[in-house]
Amino acid sequence: MLPALKQKHQPDFVLVNAENAAGGKGLTEALARDFYSWGADGLTMGNHTWDNKDIFQFIDSESRLVRPANFPPGTPGQGMMVLKKRGKSLAVINVQGRTFLPPLDCPFRTMDALLEQLGTETRCVFVDFHAEATSEKIAMGWYLDGRASVVVGTHTHVQTHDERVLPGGTAYVTDVGMCGSHEGVLGMEREAVMHRFLTGLPARFTADEGPWQFHAVLTEIDDATGRAGSIQLIRKREDEFIYE
Amino acid sequence: MLPALKQKHQPDFVLVNAENAAGGKGLTEALARDFYSWGADGLTMGNHTWDNKDIFQFIDSESRLVRPANFPPGTPGQGMMVLKKRGKSLAVINVQGRTFLPPLDCPFRTMDALLEQLGTETRCVFVDFHAEATSEKIAMGWYLDGRASVVVGTHTHVQTHDERVLPGGTAYVTDVGMCGSHEGVLGMEREAVMHRFLTGLPARFTADEGPWQFHAVLTEIDDATGRAGSIQLIRKREDEFIYE
Amino acid sequence: MLPALKQKHQPDFVLVNAENAAGGKGLTEALARDFYSWGADGLTMGNHTWDNKDIFQFIDSESRLVRPANFPPGTPGQGMMVLKKRGKSLAVINVQGRTFLPPLDCPFRTMDALLEQLGTETRCVFVDFHAEATSEKIAMGWYLDGRASVVVGTHTHVQTHDERVLPGGTAYVTDVGMCGSHEGVLGMEREAVMHRFLTGLPARFTADEGPWQFHAVLTEIDDATGRAGSIQLIRKREDEFIYE
Amino acid sequence: MLPALKQKHQPDFVLVNAENAAGGKGLTEALARDFYSWGADGLTMGNHTWDNKDIFQFIDSESRLVRPANFPPGTPGQGMMVLKKRGKSLAVINVQGRTFLPPLDCPFRTMDALLEQLGTETRCVFVDFHAEATSEKIAMGWYLDGRASVVVGTHTHVQTHDERVLPGGTAYVTDVGMCGSHEGVLGMEREAVMHRFLTGLPARFTADEGPWQFHAVLTEIDDATGRAGSIQLIRKREDEFIYE
Numbered sequence: 002m003l004p005a006l007k008q009k010h011q012p013d014f015v016l017v018n019a020e021n022a023a024g025g026k027g028l029t030e031a032l033a034r035d036f037y038s039w040g041a042d043g044l045t046m047g048n049h050t051w052d053n054k055d056i057f058q059f060i061d062s063e064s065r066l067v068r069p070a071n072f073p074p075g076t077p078g079q080g081m082m083v084l085k086k087r088g089k090s091l092a093v094i095n096v097q098g099r100t101f102l103p104p105l106d107c108p109f110r111t112m113d114a115l116l117e118q119l120g121t122e123t124r125c126v127f128v129d130f131h132a133e134a135t136s137e138k139i140a141m142g143w144y145l146d147g148r149a150s151v152v153v154g155t156h157t158h159v160q161t162h163d164e165r166v167l168p169g170g171t172a173y174v175t176d177v178g179m180c181g182s183h184e185g186v187l188g189m190e191r192e193a194v195m196h197r198f199l200t201g202l203p204a205r206f207t208a209d210e211g212p213w214q215f216h217a218v219l220t221e222i223d224d225a226t227g228r229a230g231s232i233q234l235i236r237k238r239e240d241e242f243i244y245e
Numbered sequence: 246m247l248p249a250l251k252q253k254h255q256p257d258f259v260l261v262n263a264e265n266a267a268g269g270k271g272l273t274e275a276l277a278r279d280f281y282s283w284g285a286d287g288l289t290m291g292n293h294t295w296d297n298k299d300i301f302q303f304i305d306s307e308s309r310l311v312r313p314a315n316f317p318p319g320t321p322g323q324g325m326m327v328l329k330k331r332g333k334s335l336a337v338i339n340v341q342g343r344t345f346l347p348p349l350d351c352p353f354r355t356m357d358a359l360l361e362q363l364g365t366e367t368r369c370v371f372v373d374f375h376a377e378a379t380s381e382k383i384a385m386g387w388y389l390d391g392r393a394s395v396v397v398g399t400h401t402h403v404q405t406h407d408e409r410v411l412p413g414g415t416a417y418v419t420d421v422g423m424c425g426s427h428e429g430v431l432g433m434e435r436e437a438v439m440h441r442f443l444t445g446l447p448a449r450f451t452a453d454e455g456p457w458q459f460h461a462v463l464t465e466i467d468d469a470t471g472r473a474g475s476i477q478l479i480r481k482r483e484d485e486f487i488y489e
Numbered sequence: 490m491l492p493a494l495k496q497k498h499q500p501d502f503v504l505v506n507a508e509n510a511a512g513g514k515g516l517t518e519a520l521a522r523d524f525y526s527w528g529a530d531g532l533t534m535g536n537h538t539w540d541n542k543d544i545f546q547f548i549d550s551e552s553r554l555v556r557p558a559n560f561p562p563g564t565p566g567q568g569m570m571v572l573k574k575r576g577k578s579l580a581v582i583n584v585q586g587r588t589f590l591p592p593l594d595c596p597f598r599t600m601d602a603l604l605e606q607l608g609t610e611t612r613c614v615f616v617d618f619h620a621e622a623t624s625e626k627i628a629m630g631w632y633l634d635g636r637a638s639v640v641v642g643t644h645t646h647v648q649t650h651d652e653r654v655l656p657g658g659t660a661y662v663t664d665v666g667m668c669g670s671h672e673g674v675l676g677m678e679r680e681a682v683m684h685r686f687l688t689g690l691p692a693r694f695t696a697d698e699g700p701w702q703f704h705a706v707l708t709e710i711d712d713a714t715g716r717a718g719s720i721q722l723i724r725k726r727e728d729e730f731i732y733e
Numbered sequence: 734m735l736p737a738l739k740q741k742h743q744p745d746f747v748l749v750n751a752e753n754a755a756g757g758k759g760l761t762e763a764l765a766r767d768f769y770s771w772g773a774d775g776l777t778m779g780n781h782t783w784d785n786k787d788i789f790q791f792i793d794s795e796s797r798l799v800r801p802a803n804f805p806p807g808t809p810g811q812g813m814m815v816l817k818k819r820g821k822s823l824a825v826i827n828v829q830g831r832t833f834l835p836p837l838d839c840p841f842r843t844m845d846a847l848l849e850q851l852g853t854e855t856r857c858v859f860v861d862f863h864a865e866a867t868s869e870k871i872a873m874g875w876y877l878d879g880r881a882s883v884v885v886g887t888h889t890h891v892q893t894h895d896e897r898v899l900p901g902g903t904a905y906v907t908d909v910g911m912c913g914s915h916e917g918v919l920g921m922e923r924e925a926v927m928h929r930f931l932t933g934l935p936a937r938f939t940a941d942e943g944p945w946q947f948h949a950v951l952t953e954i955d956d957a958t959g960r961a962g963s964i965q966l967i968r969k970r971e972d973e974f975i976y977e
């Protein structure tokens with residue numbers, strides 16, 4: 002899927018949220034290699050960053066991966082990275098919301114500090130705001146309007162239909178959506194999820210093996226100003242996809 | 246907006262989620278009258294049902310309004326109604342999620358009971374599942390697939406891009422989205438919302454007066470079987486709209 | 490500890506909350522046998538009931554154990570039992586709160602239904618309300634005042650200093666407190682708990698092996714009326730305890 | 734009550750948690766004056782600090798009041814103060830938990846920063862940790878053991894029976910308990926609280942006018958070392974109190 006889309010759109014940078022890559026729970030080094038081989042330039046994470054303990058082995062030597070920047074000082078890994086490719090550079094930041102999620106440092110003040118730290122190294126700034134509440138995500142979009150090139154939400158796993166370029170030049174969407182089974186619940190087997198909602202009993206969630214769906218967004222950024230020119234939703238389902 | 250769309254699509258029934266009609270907090274009788282005069286056939290509510298005390302004066306005499314059915318027995322108002330118009334009938338049910346929301350009776354078992362109670366009165370069943378978590382909403386879609394004609398989510402105020410007809414014939418979307426200002430946060434003034442996220446201090450939220458956005462979904466239901474044939478997202482912004 | 494206290498106070502019935510018996514996570518059949526051999530007449534559970542999968546093997550054949558009664562119909566195990574001993578009988582009910590805990594059926598209406606079902610079988614009714622919020626626990630105490638003999642809270646693991654007999658004759662305390670290490674956090678190793686609060690990273694919690702503390706309450710109930718005559722806190726620490 | 738107890742125990746410093754003084758919601762300047770006139774040397778607050786808007790008028794000119802220190806930089810008021818009296822000085826810090834409470838800065842790291850800032854000004858440090866979860870409160874006790882003289886919890890309104898001096902010399906109790914009506918729920922009229930739990934409908938909570946209960950703790954601190962020598966629970970109910 003990814004190679005076909007890269008072929009079609011010729012993006013400068015491809016970013017993947019990989020927090021649920023390992024069967025729904027975290028990321029392994031092998032999977033990170035897979036993503037790079039399929040064409041990803043960088044990976045972002047979220048509240049499931051630490052679910053697979055493998056991460057502690059490779060996160061500190063992994064320059065192309067960011068975890069939420071608002072974990073406390075001293076947390077393994079990094080919250081911001083600057084990717085460079087064919088003369089272009091893109092700062093990539095991962096930050097996590099606090100509404101309906103565990104407490105972390107303030108994501109808004111964390112963004113202020115990171116943008117200050119970034120200085121003039123690049124005007125192209127991509128932010129993956131991993132958060133649950135639509136209010137917190139939209140507030141972040143407005144907060145960074147004119148300061149980041151792109152602010153996209155992740156975590157709810159459902160693509161939202163509110164993509165737009167804000168007045169200050171920031172491309173925004175509340176949630177990019179997920180990649181995974183089309184017949185589960187957020188990619189997991191639906192029987193287990195429904196069992197838990199119905200009975201309150203524990204259930205082992207495993208990744209559903211049904212036909213996939215693929216969600217992404219495509220944005221254009223002006224190198225000189227860092228302003229986004231457009232944002233476009235991508236939604237593909239396995240049954241609609243033509244393998245070329 | 247609503248009259249123009251009714252003209253264009255000629256729907257049999259128009260339903261409006263009205264829980265935030267009164268400046269973001271509940272519904273007044275006067276506003277309910279307004280919705281009917283603009284062409285609404287029925288109103289649904291949610292967690293903000295009781296925010297405006299006016300509701301206690303009219304909810305029990307109001308046959309075209311449903312509030313979440315999984316409030317305890319004895320709660321004012323009704324959770325299900327059957328609308329009739331030009332020989333067609335449509336059961337309309339409002340039910341509320343429990344993830345990240347206050348505790349209520351189980352929405353899944355409430356749906357079982359209501360569908361049992363409805364019996365064969367009509368095969369056309371519309372469900373507004375007012376809930377926060379995408380997992381709970383998608384689980385409800387699957388739970389009712391083949392038993393309800395339409396299951397749409399509300400509450401997050403952001404339209405989702407996952408509209409589909411499930412295999413059993415139920416039209417589903419995780420969130421319909423809101424109607425209100427395009428420049429606020431969930432329709433409220435964004436300065437106040439950002440102030441609260443940034444400072445943790447209380448802020449008075451007032452409805453933003455900026456240009457509007459309008460979100461809805463349009464579905465077709467087969468009267469004979471109750472199966473949905475299609476579901477289509479509607480998204481209009483004031484600056485895109487041509488007043489005809 | 491328990492044998493020594495039984496010797497001293499000669500209680501008719503001894504009840505133990507056993508939800509964290511298996512290293513902090515649920516209960517095994519072997520541990521249940523241990524509790525009975527040490528003198529327990531019945532066991533109550535809570536939100537950790539299902540943490541150890543062993544429970545599903547024995548809960549349905551175990552007449553001396555109750556799990557929260559407000560799990561949905563069809564849940565394994567029972568929420569109420571009537572213990573009989575030396576001509577006395579005691580109804581024991583376990584019910585779980587919903588504030589800051591996962592959604593279940595309404596604990597207040599569940600209590601109404603259970604007391605209705607119990608009818609006149611016995612006037613002596615013991616309720617273990619497993620809940621987090623002090624407001625919900627105190628509200629339950631008042632709700633059952635005059636209808637239950639004893640309402641004690643569990644779950645926060647810290648004994649509260651508010652034991653009293655309410656005006657209607659119900660002995661009440663917000664939390665009985667725990668049995669386990671005196672040097673951990675809620676019985677778990679404190680380093681791991683502090684690590685999680687400080688870093689937000691996952692930590693494996695294991696039961697702390699430090700000197701124990703033991704908490705209980707002792708109440709007297711009038712068989713004829715079901716009214717409680719007294720409630721007394723018991724708090725023992727290993728270093729204070731004289732093995733006789 | 735307070736004058737009688739001062740007479741009896743002759744404390745050097747008297748501190749009052751005043752976040753619910755104004756009918757359950759915040760504090761007014763007039764009430765602050767009342768507390769001082771009754772013998773309080775300083776006031777602490779909590780999550781209800783901002784409920785009464787009067788606070789914004791006087792908090793910045795009020796040297797004897799602390800609000801949670803882990804609100805963001807720029808928040809009105811102060812999180813730490815040093816009280817001086819008869820040649821003794823006592824640092825008083827208020828900090829708020831994050832479990833089951835709105836997100837703030839990390840209370841543990843905030844404590845590190847404040848103790849660093851305090852330096853050697855005084856060795857006597859009193860901390861009011863306003864928090865819901867017993868785990869977070871106990872963790873803070875251990876975290877500050879040997880660094881603060883006293884760590885007491887507030888917010889749950891129910892006194893806990895776990896007062897102790899930790900091995901490093903810090904007096905600790907999970908919750909001091911409240912002052913207010915003995916017949917309500919956390920000081921509010923119990924009918925309204927139960928109505929909300931039972932119906933899920935909004936209810937106006939007003940302070941209950943029943944007979945009062947009074948809770949406090951009394952500790953001794955060694956001026957030279959800052960170590961606590963003892964901690965003692967105080968619990969008085971109106972019907973038990975002898976006005977002398």
Ligand SMILES: [Fe+2]
Nearest residue numbers: 020021047156
């Ligand atoms: Fe995810």
Ligand SMILES: [Fe+2]
Nearest residue numbers: 047048049156
């Ligand atoms: Fe996530």
Ligand SMILES: [Fe+2]
Nearest residue numbers: 264265291400
């Ligand atoms: Fe809403």
Ligand SMILES: [Fe+2]
Nearest residue numbers: 291292293400
């Ligand atoms: Fe809502």
Ligand SMILES: [Fe+2]
Nearest residue numbers: 508509535644
């Ligand atoms: Fe427990």
Ligand SMILES: [Fe+2]
Nearest residue numbers: 535536537644
């Ligand atoms: Fe528990």
Ligand SMILES: [Fe+2]
Nearest residue numbers: 752753779888
């Ligand atoms: Fe309080």
Ligand SMILES: [Fe+2]
Nearest residue numbers: 779780781888
């Ligand atoms: Fe509080």
